[in-house]
Amino acid sequence: MAGETVGYKKEKTCLQLKINGIVQGIGFRPYVFSLAQKFDLKGWVRNGSGGVLLEIEGEEEKISSFCRQLICNPPSLAKIDKVEQRTIPLRNFQSFEINSSQAQQERHALIPPDLAVCRKCLGEISDPNDRHYLYPFTNCTHCGPRFTIVEDIPYDRCKTSMRNFPPCPECRQEYDDPGDRRFHAQPVACPCCGPQLEIRDRTGKVVSGESNWLEFFWEKMCQGNIFAVKGLGGFHLACIVQSSAVQTLRNRKKRPFKPFAVMCRELKTVEKYCHLTEDEAELLSSPSSPVVLLEQKKDLFLPENISPGLNTLGVMLPYTPLHFLLLQGPFEIMILTSANPTDLPILKGNDEAQEQLKDIADFFLVHNRDIVQRCDDSVVRIIGGELQFQRRSRGFVPRPVELGFQTEATVLGVGAEMKNTFCLLKDNKAFLSQHLGEMGTLESDGFYRESLDHFLRFFDLHPQILGYDLHPGYYISATAKSLSVKNKYAVQHHHGHFASCLAENGFGGKAIGVILDGTGYGIDGAIWGFEIITGDFVNFKREYHQRYIPLYGGESSIKWPWRMCLSYLVHSMGEEGLSVARSLFAPRFERELKVLEKGINSLPYYLPTSSCGRLFDAVAALLGICYENTYEGQAAIQLGELLNDKDIALPLDPYPFLLKEKEIDFFPMFPVMAGEIKKGASVSLIARRFHDTIVKAIIMAVKEVSGRTGLNAAALSGGTWHNPYLLRKIVNILAQGKIKILLHRSVPPNDGGLSLGQAAVAYWRWKANVPGDTHEGN
Numbered sequence: 001m002a003g004e005t006v007g008y009k010k011e012k013t014c015l016q017l018k019i020n021g022i023v024q025g026i027g028f029r030p031y032v033f034s035l036a037q038k039f040d041l042k043g044w045v046r047n048g049s050g051g052v053l054l055e056i057e058g059e060e061e062k063i064s065s066f067c068r069q070l071i072c073n074p075p076s077l078a079k080i081d082k083v084e085q086r087t088i089p090l091r092n093f094q095s096f097e098i099n100s101s102q103a104q105q106e107r108h109a110l111i112p113p114d115l116a117v118c119r120k121c122l123g124e125i126s127d128p129n130d131r132h133y134l135y136p137f138t139n140c141t142h143c144g145p146r147f148t149i150v151e152d153i154p155y156d157r158c159k160t161s162m163r164n165f166p167p168c169p170e171c172r173q174e175y176d177d178p179g180d181r182r183f184h185a186q187p188v189a190c191p192c193c194g195p196q197l198e199i200r201d202r203t204g205k206v207v208s209g210e211s212n213w214l215e216f217f218w219e220k221m222c223q224g225n226i227f228a229v230k231g232l233g234g235f236h237l238a239c240i241v242q243s244s245a246v247q248t249l250r251n252r253k254k255r256p257f258k259p260f261a262v263m264c265r266e267l268k269t270v271e272k273y274c275h276l277t278e279d280e281a282e283l284l285s286s287p288s289s290p291v292v293l294l295e296q297k298k299d300l301f302l303p304e305n306i307s308p309g310l311n312t313l314g315v316m317l318p319y320t321p322l323h324f325l326l327l328q329g330p331f332e333i334m335i336l337t338s339a340n341p342t343d344l345p346i347l348k349g350n351d352e353a354q355e356q357l358k359d360i361a362d363f364f365l366v367h368n369r370d371i372v373q374r375c376d377d378s379v380v381r382i383i384g385g386e387l388q389f390q391r392r393s394r395g396f397v398p399r400p401v402e403l404g405f406q407t408e409a410t411v412l413g414v415g416a417e418m419k420n421t422f423c424l425l426k427d428n429k430a431f432l433s434q435h436l437g438e439m440g441t442l443e444s445d446g447f448y449r450e451s452l453d454h455f456l457r458f459f460d461l462h463p464q465i466l467g468y469d470l471h472p473g474y475y476i477s478a479t480a481k482s483l484s485v486k487n488k489y490a491v492q493h494h495h496g497h498f499a500s501c502l503a504e505n506g507f508g509g510k511a512i513g514v515i516l517d518g519t520g521y522g523i524d525g526a527i528w529g530f531e532i533i534t535g536d537f538v539n540f541k542r543e544y545h546q547r548y549i550p551l552y553g554g555e556s557s558i559k560w561p562w563r564m565c566l567s568y569l570v571h572s573m574g575e576e577g578l579s580v581a582r583s584l585f586a587p588r589f590e591r592e593l594k595v596l597e598k599g600i601n602s603l604p605y606y607l608p609t610s611s612c613g614r615l616f617d618a619v620a621a622l623l624g625i626c627y628e629n630t631y632e633g634q635a636a637i638q639l640g641e642l643l644n645d646k647d648i649a650l651p652l653d654p655y656p657f658l659l660k661e662k663e664i665d666f667f668p669m670f671p672v673m674a675g676e677i678k679k680g681a682s683v684s685l686i687a688r689r690f691h692d693t694i695v696k697a698i699i700m701a702v703k704e705v706s707g708r709t710g711l712n713a714a715a716l717s718g719g720t721w722h723n724p725y726l727l728r729k730i731v732n733i734l735a736q737g738k739i740k741i742l743l744h745r746s747v748p749p750n751d752g753g754l755s756l757g758q759a760a761v762a763y764w765r766w767k768a769n770v771p772g773d774t775h776e777g778n
Helices: 028-038 060-072 119-125 169-176 213-222 243-253 267-273 278-284 321-326 350-356 442-459 475-482 493-504 554-558 561-573 575-598 612-622 634-640 669-679 683-709 724-736 751-767
Strands: 012-022 042-048 051-059 079-087 096-098 197-201 206-208 227-230 235-240 262-264 291-295 312-316 333-338 363-367 379-383 386-391 411-413 423-426 429-432 465-469 487-491 511-521 527-535 540-546 549-551 607-609 658-660 663-665 713-717 740-742
Touching: 012 060, 028 042, 028 051, 028 060, 028 096, 051 060, 060 079, 119 321, 197 213, 206 213, 213 227, 213 235, 213 321, 213 363, 227 350, 235 243, 243 333, 262 267, 267 278, 267 312, 278 291, 278 379, 350 363, 379 724, 386 751, 411 751, 423 442, 423 751, 429 751, 442 475, 465 475, 465 493, 465 751, 475 487, 487 493, 487 751, 493 511, 493 527, 493 540, 493 713, 493 751, 511 612, 511 683, 527 607, 527 612, 527 683, 540 683, 549 554, 549 561, 554 561, 554 612, 561 575, 561 612, 561 669, 575 612, 575 669, 612 634, 612 669, 612 683, 634 683, 634 724, 658 683, 669 683, 683 724, 713 724, 724 740
Parallel strands: 042 096, 227 363, 262 312, 291 379, 411 465, 465 487, 511 713, 540 663, 713 740
Antiparallel strands: 012 051, 012 079, 042 051, 197 206, 197 363, 227 235, 235 333, 262 333, 291 312, 379 386, 411 423, 423 429, 511 527, 527 540, 549 607, 658 663
């Protein structure tokens, strides 16, 4: 018929949609509601443990436009993984509604991470005429707690720690109003109905309540007192940025050198103390709001004891209304560091914090909203324009990492002994836990099992395959063996690192691995750590490694870098090296040195190592930078901080070394370095030449392996790759040689990302029906 529009007919139809992904807790249902209103469609939407389910009825053309906009332009915080759509009989709906949630047999819903406070909420708590004025638990659909308060899915208030706070009529009205940004915001609260704060002293006595807590906090902080502050995922310790207060915190916490993080009022404050790029500013201001490692400005000094021996500073912005309020007073910056006793998990309960921190904190700023899941701050850095995680936790967990393969079974990687995370593989996703820290105590074991149970329940997972570290003495390996999983595979540490990098890059073929770290149990019983390997998820072959060097004093040498330096000097220079060691270390360690000298020739009794971390320790001690590691990687970090961006542009100037018979021998550089020290060469120059030596050795080894095997992809993994100079220099040179570089961008290169590799190796060995543990070429 003339004039008739070709295309959709104005016939009514009804569709049912099942949507999986991060679609709960981020305003997805209100968004669906608003779209239905826009296109004049009827039906309903609800949360389920499988995701979001909706039925939509109306004209075909309008439904098509609705679906297109929903899938192509979802809410900014949503991530749609899968949409199942089917036509169903007409329901003759009269309106569009948000229905009550229902549990489903399949549990595919993904809970979003905790989200930093948004600008609109900050505006409300700053407005004296708003009912949220100065309220530290203000939130909306776009911000606030999620992962740390959720007990189960579907994500509804009754399944969070907010169930103890029934909303008042005003909050209920906002919650029910489709035009309000708090429409179906589960943690919605105000001073009338939500959580409340109080300040206690060391004895537990309440010294300040709702009315004057903020003024009390400012007054006591300015007097140099230390506060334990209950935050989003656990307690922090806070003090003002004043040398005496910082030192008091160090003395009480028994943390002499490990750097503290700071929280700044706003970006302008950050720019006052640190150099800040656009990418770094964007990270700081993002909903994830991590701690970002920044270069300090030299012309505006902060107390040196905040980050001793370092040019970088860990900085974050206020990510909760509470933090925002704390920094609206007489100071614009404060120390804010995790409140966990040494080697124990971050604290989350008011009573446990009161008991375990009573000798550290003077006052306790607590509230009555329970923390369900502990979750420490994430720590990131921009290196060469790319994001690198040092710790992946708050703001990112439990968001999954996409895999380049689909699994046919559920897999668990139990993680490492240090910087532990666990990882669960399901379908094409890897779910890594929050940072769990160091294993080996009853408390850490309890935290581990609690978190694992939480994830398994969340996603209704039952692992059939398990990967764990090959080290026979690791506590976490014993935990792995106690779990009731049918198929278990012990994964060699560096194979796990290698596989982690392959997995997050979606690389399924064979590649070269350059794995540099501090400690990993080798298949020959030695401690590995400077490894050039080839292989894939199933197998690996060791192509090159650093020449073995004995650990004088056993694993205690990890704590004392000067002992590693003694070992390198003696084995590279003989009696002359011993003489150099005496001149350097006898004034400080005379008694220990004499004891070690007596056993120098007892090589069979010393544990051999190829560790890159121990090599850095030795050079740091040789240069007088660090004699004792009071925290993991201290010597290596301080040595790396002697270099800057300008050094990267300089040509390589390496010391002599040897590459032969699968060994990289750095012994020849020690006599040269010792000679330069004697001549008064600058420490920074020697440090740069040392780094250049490692760069040159790796480049030569990778090129030789590539030429011999035909492999043209190299995966860089292990904690040493946090060193910006090494990473940028090697990436720049290898890229010129047409070798594809695989880097960590979604998980840390350190042991925090190891669980992903363990899970990947275990799965593919199971899939290939390869029995036994991962050994070289097995």
